[in-house]
Amino acid sequence: MSEQLRTDRAREHPLECDHCHYPIPGDPEESDDGRYCSTACREAADDDSTMPDPDAYKRFVSGIEPLDSLVPNGLPADSFLLLSGDEGTRRAELGTELAWRALERGEPAVVVSVANPPTATLERFYGNGWNVLPALETDRLRIIDCFTHRLDDRDDFLDERSDWATFVGEAAEDAIVEVRDPSDRRELANSIHRALDDLEMTETGLVTIDSLDELESLLQDQLVHDFIKDIRATVCKARFVPIVAGATTAGQDGYPEEEYVFDGIVDLRLTDRLAPDARLKQLAVRKLIGAQILPQWVTYEYEPARGLFAFGPNTDPRQVYDLGNGPSQPTRPR
Structure with missing residues (x-):
């Protein structure tokens, strides 16, 4: 097996430290009880203080x-x-x-x-x-x-x-x-x-x-x-x-x-740009340190017991609201 293939497989399936459960980036620290990413983890494991899965x-x-x-x-x-x-x-x-x-x-x-x-x-x-x-x-x-x-x-x-x-x-x-x-x-x-x-x-x-x-x-x-x-x-x-x-x-x-x-x-906002004569609610994550976020607005509504629920990305708001005569009544999107 070529060295490049070994490197590619190691990247795809990295070893996991038996103490902190994070990938081992280099050669592992080994003992009779497992493989560790560092001396600190190996010594901590020797003291029976293994961390839970992060x-x-x-x-x-x-x-x-x-x-x-x-x-x-x-x-x-x-x-x-x-x-x-x-x-x-x-x-x-x-x-x-x-x-x-x-x-x-x-x-x-x-x-x-x-x-x-x-x-x-x-x-x-x-x-x-x-x-x-x-x-x-x-x-x-x-x-x-x-x-x-x-x-x-x-x-x-x-x-x-x-x-x-x-x-x-x-x-x-x-x-x-x-x-x-x-x-x-x-x-x-x-x-x-x-x-x-x-x-x-x-x-x-x-x-x-x-x-x-x-x-x-x-x-x-x-x-x-x-x-x-x-x-x-x-x-x-x-x-x-x-x-x-x-x-x-x-x-x-x-x-x-x-x-x-x-x-x-x-961020939560009201918008009247998506449907005539209706102010719809939208939610977006402006920032979230340490997490992947999707940079888009999600249209949502609320029902007792159900809580907040999202419209599908291609849902016509009229499927969720009765935008005809009289007060609008939320219904579950199909």
Whole structure:
């Protein structure tokens, strides 16, 4: 066999390190127990500390059709993702669905609720037909409450709740982490870390933040930047737990000006260029460090229980909407 043929076959079928599971680029370090890419891996394996397959925790599939269609090899789990979109693009539903799909996969989730009280945040799940009560009881869901202690009369708010909101609040009581001063970025970050520790969230699960706009109203710009930078390092990069945060683009070019602090940006927009008399929703991935992305817009719609779903690339919008007389009614594309 020629040397070139050996080289070509080695490139097509590289040896895999028995410790880190990455390809061995040169001659392997060998021992009685396996082949390794480096002395560090061989010595670590001798200490019985073999790493799990990196594909098992370093990437994940969100379970949301329009998003996954643009990231064919999965989203990096060490990413801080910004959902940046117009009002009316179902941005809040996308954040809720990301948490629900994590629960469906059997993983834990932490939801940072800045714009709404915890019962309203939980109602977003129920409004979509997603029952999170079992996840609350099995200790797989935490709500970080950054809202209630900002009310002028917290007791009056609790007394005036409906029977359903009271039931949900009492059922979720042990899963709600109250942040007494959400304008203190360190207290907020510590609350997130305690929730992650309680749920044993390392290399599993997902964190969502409902509104960076609302957080900006509590913190000065620089403090929001510092908060994002800190939890990106200590949650995403250290634990391999992704964070997804929403922000509106209404009245501004984007959020924040320092977009480099985010590993990925998902843009959501409304457009009236694809069908007469209709404003359709579209999604695109502007950037995603460490992942292959398809550079295109995907048209999508939303249904309760089903969540966000994509149109086929050649689908006439009239197959998804009844664009005749009266209100449009979404139907499943054929």
